[in-house]
Amino acid sequence: MPESLMRWAKLKRARIYFSGENIYTISKLPIGFDPETAALGELGNGKSMFSQAIWAFGLNVSF
Incomplete structure (x- = not known):
């Protein structure tokens, strides 16, 4: 910000x-395939409902 x-x-x-x-x-x-999930077999099939995106905004001020 300007002084x-x-x-x-x-x-x-x-x-x-x-x-x-x-x-x-x-x-x-x-679309919908998540490589971080378990491989094929009894632990899962590599698919998920949706991937989560995280957005964080902030403002830090000192008076």
Whole structure:
């Protein structure tokens, strides 16, 4: 943020951040196939309902 805006808002420090996990996967595997699940056999077939994507946004300010 510009220093003039920081003084106007009476802030010492401001930080905006973003974190993500499993946001996008590039693969030639069929849709719905999760390579991290168990292999073929009694433990599973490598399919899952959906993959979870985690998006985290935040704002950290000091006055």
